[in-house]
Amino acid sequence: xxxxxxxxxxxxxxxxxxKRIKEFVDPVLEIAEITDRISKQPGGGKALLFExxxxxxxxxxxxxxxxxxxxxxxxxxxxxEIPQYINTLLKELTQERHSLIDKLKLLPHLKEAADWMPTRxxxxxxxxxxxxxxxxxxxxxxxxxxxxxxxRFITLPLVHTKDQRSGIKNLGMYRMQVFSDSTTxxxxxxxxxxxxxFADSKINQFPVAIALGGxxxxxxxxxxxxxxxxxEYLMAGFLRNKAxxxxxxxxxxxxxxxxxxxxxxxxxxxxxxxVTEGPFGDHTGFYSLADLYPLLHITCITHKKEAIYPATLVxxxxxxxxxxxxxxxxxxxxxxxxxxAPELTDLFLPEEGTGHNxxxxxxxxSYPGQAIKVAHSLWGAGQMMFNKIMVAxxxxxxxxxxxxxxxxxxxxxxxxxxxxxxxxxxxxxxHSAPQCGYGGKVLIDATVKYPEEIGGxxxxxxxxxxxxxxxxxxxxxxxSDLQGLINILxxxxxxxxEQYLNLWLWGNNCDPIRDSKYIDGKLLMDxxxxxxxxxxxxxxxxxxxxxxxxxxxxKKWISLGLGEFISSPSLRFLKPQV
Numbered sequence: 001x002x003x004x005x006x007x008x009x010x011x012x013x014x015x016x017x018x019k020r021i022k023e024f025v026d027p028v029l030e031i032a033e034i035t036d037r038i039s040k041q042p043g044g045g046k047a048l049l050f051e052x053x054x055x056x057x058x059x060x061x062x063x064x065x066x067x068x069x070x071x072x073x074x075x076x077x078x079x080x081e082i083p084q085y086i087n088t089l090l091k092e093l094t095q096e097r098h099s100l101i102d103k104l105k106l107l108p109h110l111k112e113a114a115d116w117m118p119t120r121x122x123x124x125x126x127x128x129x130x131x132x133x134x135x136x137x138x139x140x141x142x143x144x145x146x147x148x149x150x151x152r153f154i155t156l157p158l159v160h161t162k163d164q165r166s167g168i169k170n171l172g173m174y175r176m177q178v179f180s181d182s183t184t185x186x187x188x189x190x191x192x193x194x195x196x197x198f199a200d201s202k203i204n205q206f207p208v209a210i211a212l213g214g215x216x217x218x219x220x221x222x223x224x225x226x227x228x229x230x231x232e233y234l235m236a237g238f239l240r241n242k243a244x245x246x247x248x249x250x251x252x253x254x255x256x257x258x259x260x261x262x263x264x265x266x267x268x269x270x271x272x273x274x275v276t277e278g279p280f281g282d283h284t285g286f287y288s289l290a291d292l293y294p295l296l297h298i299t300c301i302t303h304k305k306e307a308i309y310p311a312t313l314v315x316x317x318x319x320x321x322x323x324x325x326x327x328x329x330x331x332x333x334x335x336x337x338x339x340x341a342p343e344l345t346d347l348f349l350p351e352e353g354t355g356h357n358x359x360x361x362x363x364x365x366s367y368p369g370q371a372i373k374v375a376h377s378l379w380g381a382g383q384m385m386f387n388k389i390m391v392a393x394x395x396x397x398x399x400x401x402x403x404x405x406x407x408x409x410x411x412x413x414x415x416x417x418x419x420x421x422x423x424x425x426x427x428x429x430x431h432s433a434p435q436c437g438y439g440g441k442v443l444i445d446a447t448v449k450y451p452e453e454i455g456g457x458x459x460x461x462x463x464x465x466x467x468x469x470x471x472x473x474x475x476x477x478x479x480s481d482l483q484g485l486i487n488i489l490x491x492x493x494x495x496x497x498e499q500y501l502n503l504w505l506w507g508n509n510c511d512p513i514r515d516s517k518y519i520d521g522k523l524l525m526d527x528x529x530x531x532x533x534x535x536x537x538x539x540x541x542x543x544x545x546x547x548x549x550x551x552x553x554x555k556k557w558i559s560l561g562l563g564e565f566i567s568s569p570s571l572r573f574l575k576p577q578v
Contacts, residue, residue: 001075001215001217001239001240001241001242002215002216002217003215003259004126004213004214004215004259004261004304005060005213005214005215005216005260005261005308005310006306006308008063008072008073008215008216009047009049009060009063009308011072012047012063012069012072015068015072017046017047017066017068017069017072018046018047018048018049019038019046019047019048019049019561019562020049020051020561021034021048021049021050021051021052021560021561021562022051022052022561023052023556023559023560023561024052024053024054025050025052025053025556025560026053026054027053027054027055027059027141027142027143027144027152028143028144028152029144029145029146029147029545029546029549030549030552030553031050031053031059031061031143031311032143032144032145032146032313032545033545033549033550033553033568033570034048034553034560034562035048035061035062035313036313036315036319036545036568036569036570037553037566037567037568037569038062038562038566039061039062039065039313039318039319039320040318040319040569041566043066043067044062044065044066044067044069044318044320044322044323045062045065045066046062047060047061047062047063047065047069048060048061048062049308050141053141053309054141055139055140055141056139057139057140057141057307057308057309058141058308058309059141059143059308059309059310059311060308060309060310060311061310061311061312061313061320062312062313062320063216063310063320064216064219064220064320064323064324065319065320065322065323066323067323067326069323070220070323070324070326070327071327073216073217073219073220074217074220074239074240074327075217075239075240075241079326079327079330079331080330082239082330082331115237115241115242115243116234116237116238116241116242116243117231117234117237117243118231118233118234118237118243118244118245118246118255119243119244119245119246120245120246120247120255121245121246121247121258125247125258125259126258126259126304127211127214127247127256127257127258127259127260127261127262127263127302127303127304128247128250128263128302129302129303129304129305130302130303130304130305131250131300131301131302132300132301132302132303133251133299133300135181135182135264135266135298135299135300135301136181136182136301137178137180137181137182137184137264137298137301138181139301140262140309141309142154142178142309142311143155143311143313145280145281145313145314145315145543146280146281146287146315146543146544146545147545147546147549148279148281148287148541148543149278149279149280149281149287150177150276150277150278150279150280150290151177151178151179152177152178153175153176153177153178153280154175154176154178154184154210154212154311155175155311155312155313155314156173156212156219156310156311156312157173157174157175157176157210157211157212157264158171158173158210158211158212158214158218158219158222158256158257158260159171159172159173159174159186159188159194159208159209159210159222160208160209160210160211160254160255160256161193161194161197161198161206161207161208161254162197162207162253162254163197163200164197164200164201164202164203164206165200168229169231169254169255170193170194170197170228170232171218171221171222171231171232171233172188172192172193172194172222173219173222173223174186174187174188174192174194175187175280176210176296177277177278177280179275179295181298182297182298183295183296183297183298184295184296184298185275185277185293185294185295185296186208186268186293186294186295186296187277187278187280187293188293188294189428189437190437191425191437193228194208198268198270198294201270203270204269204270204271205267205268205269205270206267206268206269206270207252207253207254207265207266207267208252208254208265208266208267208268208296209249209252209254209255209256209263209264209265209266210263210264210265210266211256211257211260211262211263211264212260212261212262212263212264212309212310213260213261213262213307213308213309213310214257214259214260214261215236215240215244215257215259217236217239217240218233218236218244218257218260219310220236220239220324220327221233221235221236221239223324223328224328224331224332225328225332225382225383225384227382233246233257244257245257245258245259246258249263249265249300250265250300250302251265251299251300252265252266252267252299252300261303261304261307261308261309261310262301262302262303262304262307262309263300263301263302263303264298264300264301265298265299265300265301265302266296266297266298266299266300267296267297267299268294268295268296268297269295269297272294272295274292274293274294274295275292275293275294275295276290276291276292277290277291277292277293278290278291279540281314281315281543282314282315282429282543283314283315283319283321283354283355283429284354284357284427284429284430284431284508285315285316285317285354285504285508285542285543286431286508286540286541286542286543287540287541287542287543288428288429288431288540289431289538289540315543315544316504316542316543316544316569316573317351317352317354317504318351321354321355322351325349325351325355328349329347329348329349333346333347336378336381336384340377340378340380340381341363341374341377341378343363343364343365343366343370343374344361344362344363344374344378345362345363345364345395346361346362346395346399347359347360347361348360348361348399348400350503352500352503352504352507353389353503353504353507354504354507354508355386355427356383356386356387356388356426356427356430357387357388357389357430357506357507357508358387358388358389358390358391358503358506358507359378359384359387359389359390359391360390360391360392360393360399360405361374361375361378361390361391361392361393361399362392362393362394362395362397362399363392363393363394363395363447364395365394365395365447365448367450368449368450368452368453369452369453370447371392371443371445371447372420372443372445374392375390375392375420375422375443376422378390379422379424379441385424385425386425386426386427386430387441388426388430388439388440388441388442388507388512389441389442389444389506389507389510389512390441390442390443390444391405391409391443391444391446392443392444392445392446392447393405393408393412393446393447394408394447394448402499405446405472406472406473407472408446408447409444409446409472409473409485409486410471410472410485411446412445412446412447412448412449413444413445413446413472413485413486414485415485415486415518415521415522415523416518416521417453417454417455418444418445418446418449419442419443419444419445419516419523420442420443420445421440421441421442421512421513421516422440422441422442422443423438423439423440423441423513424438424441425437425438426438426439426441430508431508431537431538431539431540432508432509432510432511432515432530433511433537434511434514434535434536434537435537436537439511439512439513439514440511440512440513440514440516441512442512442513442516444486471483471484471485472484472485472486473485473486473487473488474486474487474488475487475488475490475494475496475499475502476488476489476490476496477489477490477491477492477494477496479524482519482520482522482524484522485522485523486522486523486525487522487523487524487525488502488505488506488510488525488527489524489525489526489527489528490502490505490527490528491505491528491529493575505527506525506527508527509527509528509529509530510525510526510527512525514535515527542573544569544570544573544574545568545570547574550568550570550571553568554568
């Protein structure tokens with residue numbers, strides 16, 4: 001794979017997948033505004049290398065923001081390669097073997113797996129070419145993405161921790177707000193492995209190491225929904241078919257990839273009070289509210305001589321995380337099938353759902369209630385536990401075609417019969433949940449029904465000739481305007497003909513239990529903004545650029561060398577949201 005992030009950048013450049021920007025662009029707000037315009041282009045636009053940032057280091061954004069670039073990052077030509085290889089490997093490893101010859105045939109696979117295990121680096125490491133024992137984060141071009149953010153944030157940190165009892169290591173990705181040259185926040189939620197390692201630690205100064213850059217497969221591995229206890233660098237070694245070489249940190253008892261661009265070493269003191277972190281314009285498209293998180297004390301910063309600072313922008317979709325999620329869908333479908341739901345034939349996490357809010361599944365159905373069984377299996381599976389709205393259909397439906405999905409709902413879904421509510425864990429960033437991290441879930445069962453599910457009725461609930469999409473899901477600004485089986489009530493300012501935006505608001509602004517009711521046999525889900533009060537917490541605003549930043553970028557657009565002018569995606573949100 002790639003020996004460095006610089007090598008990956010050069011590869012993207014050679015494939016026409018990179019734009020170099022030589023004009024000065026401020027890491028405070030301007031880089032994010034430009035990235036937002038480019039990343040929302042069809043296909044994800046290009047990766048961007050900002051070469052003049054007012055620091056010694058260029059900034060790389062949108063590096064995996066297309067299907068081509070996420071495939072390049074993982075070193076594959078097709079997303080079918082990895083599941084096919086996993087399937088072949090598992091069949092070989094689980095096959096019953098009787099003869100000695102059959103057992104010997106297994107040895108190459110075992111050796112191949114052993115080759116993926118991370119190794120200890122020998123000699124000088126590139127990530128430690130420059131050593132700053134006096135930490136100065138101000139030397140780095142750390143971004144402030146949105147005007148309402150609490151400050152600058154490191155957005156692609158590879159956070160290394162270790163269980164102090166078992167020695168099991170973890171690689172996670174938790175944003176880091178900069179407070180000073182030597183301190184940041186550590187925004188890990190309590191269900192994250194890094195937070196668990198810290199909570200279980202008996203030592204006062206809990207060691208943490210943060211890597212930035214290196215082979216882009218590390219960044220993907222840090223986001224992958226692996227079972228707890230599985231080494232993310234084993235996953236990285238598998239994906240690039242080469243072991244990751246880890247070097248000892250200089251001031252903390254942890255190891256990090258020797259080829260990364262920056263290493264930030266530090267500790268969290270258990271005696272320190274938690275600090276206020278945030279707000280931050282998050283991947284939901286809304287600001288996540290300020291809250292209390294641990295304080296990281298930095299003891300050392302090291303970096304390559306020609307380091308590149310990687311960053312990602314999150315906010316109103318689509319963004320780069322759309323393509324990372326696409327890779328995860330493809331790679332992890334087979335493990336889910338094998339371990340929890342063999343009848344699951346496909347899983348779709350639409351970008352409008354920002355990862356967790358909306359999921360569409362199709363199943364090979366063979367008995368009554370099977371969709372409900374699969375939904376509860378998925379709600380108990382790793383990061384799928386955060387899903388809020390799930391739609392289930394039969395295996396003959398293309399679940400990436402909204403027309404076919406709405407058609408299936410029109411034909412097979414009866415609101416009172418086929419709407420199944422539950423409660424469980426939700427993403428801490430879900431502002432619509434009545435309690436932080438806990439709230440309602442819903443399954444919309446649009447599979448063809450067996451007689452037992454119909455309850456003795458000789459024909460389906462709905463007219464089998466129904467094909468109008470609005471008979472399935474109808475967006476409206478009026479509670480009296482109920483034209484669909486599922487009716488999504490939106491704020492008055494929302495233009496109801498913008499399906500993409502409306503699906504995004506549905507997933508963000510609705511708690512399925514608190515905000516749902518039946519009217520004349522139809523389901524109404526209230527996805528309007530809400531005032532803080534009973535069962536409603538503080539309500540955040542949408543993350544968007546300021547008029548001043550938009551004007552600044554407009555004026556320098558020609559000098560950026562990015563081609564035809566692209567207007568700001570934030571303009572649609574500058575009108576009053578009332």
